[in-house]
Amino acid sequence: MPDAAFTPALGRADLDDYDRAIRLWTRESVWRGALLRQVVPRSGETILDVGCGTGSFAVMLKQAATGARIVGLDPDARVLELAAAKAAAAGIEVEWRQGFARDAASHGPEFDKVISSLVLHQMPLIEKPIGIAAMLAAVRPGGEVHIADYARQRSWLMRTLFRLTVQRLDGVADTQPNADGALEAILAETNAAAAHPTRVVRTVTGAISLFLVRRER
Numbered sequence: 001m002p003d004a005a006f007t008p009a010l011g012r013a014d015l016d017d018y019d020r021a022i023r024l025w026t027r028e029s030v031w032r033g034a035l036l037r038q039v040v041p042r043s044g045e046t047i048l049d050v051g052c053g054t055g056s057f058a059v060m061l062k063q064a065a066t067g068a069r070i071v072g073l074d075p076d077a078r079v080l081e082l083a084a085a086k087a088a089a090a091g092i093e094v095e096w097r098q099g100f101a102r103d104a105a106s107h108g109p110e111f112d113k114v115i116s117s118l119v120l121h122q123m124p125l126i127e128k129p130i131g132i133a134a135m136l137a138a139v140r141p142g143g144e145v146h147i148a149d150y151a152r153q154r155s156w157l158m159r160t161l162f163r164l165t166v167q168r169l170d171g172v173a174d175t176q177p178n179a180d181g182a183l184e185a186i187l188a189e190t191n192a193a194a195a196h197p198t199r200v201v202r203t204v205t206g207a208i209s210l211f212l213v214r215r216e217r
């Protein structure tokens with residue numbers, strides 16, 4: 001277990017309920033399906049899933065491109081055990097590594113694509129730009145970083161739903177900057193086009209936005 005602190009997958013709630021909660025409360029098939037169509041995993045590619053949690057998206061990536069090498073990274077040893085069990089049950093091979101987003105670059109820069117879903121909203125404000133910079137440094141020149149997360153909550157309804165659900169579990173300190181647009185502001189510093197979500201999925205837990213950042217060649 002890394003010695004630094006982090007918010008676990010379902011915040012204060014039991015990790016074993018994570019997959020069911022995501023399925024029931026986030027329109028999972030809609031945003032994960034949109035993310036998969038955006039990533040377009042291909043055979044021969046090496047793809048890193050940062051904050052992979054229980055491995056749902058890493059497994060989807062491998063099933064969509066069996067000839068791709070998929071690496072899942074997460075600081076939580078227990079969630080990695082759940083992820084490994086999920087991949088084994090599906091009969092597929094994913095490489096699991098323990099570590100933080102800020103260390104993503106130490107696992108690269110050989111990745112064609114780096115993904116992060118529902119991770120940045122749980123990270124302290126100071127860690128968010130560091131994590132994004134490390135993900136960009138982990139991809140090869142011309143590679144891509146794909147993000148799906150609770151970013152700016154644009155309407156009263158989305159802000160209220162986010163407050164009543166995600167913020168109850170994950171707390172306010174790390175999540176409020178996302179609701180206020182911190183992610184878009186950080187991405188704008190990297191590349192103005194990257195700050196515009198490619199898709200926004202409204203859910204009963206708040207809006208989940210997709211982003212795509214291309215690393216220059």
Ligand SMILES: C[S@@+](CC[C@H](N)C(=O)[O-])C[C@H]1O[C@@H](n2cnc3c(N)ncnc32)[C@H](O)[C@@H]1O
Pocket residue numbers: 006007008009010022050051052053054055056057073074075076079099100101102116117118119122123127
């Ligand atoms: C809400 S879960 C999302 C899991 C998965 N990506 C998904 O789409 O279901 C957030 C995950 O981020 C991990 N995490 C928290 N802080 C992190 C950090 N600083 N770097 C990388 N992962 C982190 C947690 O351990 C947890 O597994």
